[in-house]
Amino acid sequence: MEQPAIFSATLGLSHPWQITAVSFSKDEKRMDITIDFAHGSTFTCPTCGKEGIACDGENETWYHDNFLQYATYLHVRVPRIECCCCGICTVERPWSREGSRFALLQ
Ligand SMILES: [Zn+2]
Numbered sequence: 001m002e003q004p005a006i007f008s009a010t011l012g013l014s015h016p017w018q019i020t021a022v023s024f025s026k027d028e029k030r031m032d033i034t035i036d037f038a039h040g041s042t043f044t045c046p047t048c049g050k051e052g053i054a055c056d057g058e059n060e061t062w063y064h065d066n067f068l069q070y071a072t073y074l075h076v077r078v079p080r081i082e083c084c085c086c087g088i089c090t091v092e093r094p095w096s097r098e099g100s101r102f103a104l105l106q
Pocket of ligand 1: 045046047048049050083084085086087089
């Protein structure tokens with residue numbers, strides 16, 4: 001599908017992040033994007049840079065008031081990884097890098 005590829009590029013997502021759903025409401029000028037990850041995938045540890053295997057995930061909602069001209073909600077399962085050096089870590093959210101205007105709602 002073409003559209004999720006555009007969204008992943010804009011959000012800075014690459015494998016093993018996956019966009020699993022996108023929905024628009026033209027009337028409300030609202031977009032909802034659901035982001036998940038593949039079971040058993042590996043992510044980079046934010047502390048030491050080593051690869052860790054995702055062991056579980058936490059649900060988060062992020063909001064941007066004008067993403068591609070839509071009020072946008074990201075519904076994300078953010079993986080927690082088991083790092084051999086640091087223990088359990090929550091990975092970096094690519095869409096929340098400096099300069100991004102996504103804010104964590106909950
Ligand atoms: Zn680590």
